[in-house]
Amino acid sequence: MATDDNTNETSFEDSEISLPRPIRLWVLIIFDSSSIICTLLLLYYLSHNRASRKALHNHVIIILLILGLGTQLIDVPSYIAFIIHSGVVKPSIPSSCLVWWFAAFGMYNGGTILMAWASFERHILVFNYRWISTQKGRILGHYLPISILLLYIITFYIYVLFIFPCENTYDYTLPICNAYPCYQADPFIGMWEFIVNNIVPSVLVAILSFALLIRVIQQKRRL
Numbered sequence: 001m002a003t004d005d006n007t008n009e010t011s012f013e014d015s016e017i018s019l020p021r022p023i024r025l026w027v028l029i030i031f032d033s034s035s036i037i038c039t040l041l042l043l044y045y046l047s048h049n050r051a052s053r054k055a056l057h058n059h060v061i062i063i064l065l066i067l068g069l070g071t072q073l074i075d076v077p078s079y080i081a082f083i084i085h086s087g088v089v090k091p092s093i094p095s096s097c098l099v100w101w102f103a104a105f106g107m108y109n110g111g112t113i114l115m116a117w118a119s120f121e122r123h124i125l126v127f128n129y130r131w132i133s134t135q136k137g138r139i140l141g142h143y144l145p146i147s148i149l150l151l152y153i154i155t156f157y158i159y160v161l162f163i164f165p166c167e168n169t170y171d172y173t174l175p176i177c178n179a180y181p182c183y184q185a186d187p188f189i190g191m192w193e194f195i196v197n198n199i200v201p202s203v204l205v206a207i208l209s210f211a212l213l214i215r216v217i218q219q220k221r222r223l
Contacts, residue, residue, distance in 0.1 A: 021083055024083060025080060025083050025084065028076060028079065028080050028083075029080060032072055032076040032077070032080070035068075035072050036069065036072045036073065039065050039068060039069045039072060040069070042065055043062065043065050043066070043069070046058055046061070046062050046065075047062070056125065056132065056138070056142055057121075057122070057125050059142070059146065060114055060117065060118040060121065060146060061118070063114055063146070063150070064111055064114055064115065064118070067107045067108075067110055067111045067114070068107075068111060070103055070107045071103055071104075071107050071108060071111075074099060074100065074102075074103035074107075075100065075103040075104050075107075075108075078096075078099075078100045078103075078176075079175055079176075082175055087173060087174075088172055088173060089170075089172040089173075089177055092172040094168070094170055096177075097168070097170045097172075097176075097177035098161055098162065098168075100176055100177060101161055101176065101177070101179075101181050102157055102161055104176050104179065105157065105161075105181070105193075106153065106154075106156075106157030106161070109153070109157075109193070109197040109198060109201075110150075110153035110154075110157070112197070112198065112201040112202060112205070113149055113152075113153060113197060113201045114146075114149060114150075114153075115201065115205050116200070116201035116202075116204040116205050116208070117145060117146065117149055119204060119205045119208035119209050119212070120204070120208050121142070121145075122208075122212055123208065123211070123212060123215070124141065126212070126215075126216070127215060127219075156193075156197070160181065160183040160189060160193070161181060161183070164182075164183045164186070164189065166182035166183055166185070166186065167182055168181060168182045169182070
């Protein structure tokens with residue numbers, strides 16, 4: 001179920017930053033276009049170079065690039081179109097908001113979750129490679145975790161955005177249709193997403209990256 005709302009008291013003009021729209025528009029177009037080109041070039045290299053394609057440390061990177069490409073092709077262009085149409089989501093239909101939400105929440109949070117796994121996996125690749133030196137080890141310690149995380153991300157966001165029984169309110173006069181899917185108001189689902197899909201992965205990335213740096217420094221001192 002859903003309701004449309006084009007009369008929210010907070011208009012786009014009231015909420016936007018002081019930077020003039022034309023400048024904002026061209027900044028977004030230039031940087032997003034550059035990002036798309038760089039992402040496509042990296043994906044082409046990683047997928048067509050056999051050694052890079054088979055390297056375990058590149059697998060998560062490839063997935064992260066694909067998720068990032070989704071954001072670059074959906075999230076940012078949707079905001080650009082929003083500015084072009086003077087602060088109105090076009091086309092002003094629920095599916096526009098749902099697709100935008102999937103990119104803004106699903107792909108972004110999915111990237112954060114996979115980044116946390118990549119931060120953990122680097123410890124294995126650098127210090128405990130023997131764990132995944134066999135085919136069984138690679139399946140259990142590399143391919144299976146990535147597959148489970150991808151399945152979780154896709155299943156979670158398809159369920160909460162398209163299946164979860166709640167009523168969305170789409171405000172076509174605000175970016176990302178007000179960026180508040182109804183599932184986020186649910187005490188359990190909303191808190192789960194905030195903690196499990198946002199806070200925990202972000203904290204893990206910071207801790208694991210710092211821990212890797214410390215371990216590398218300690219190992220160099222022993223040499």
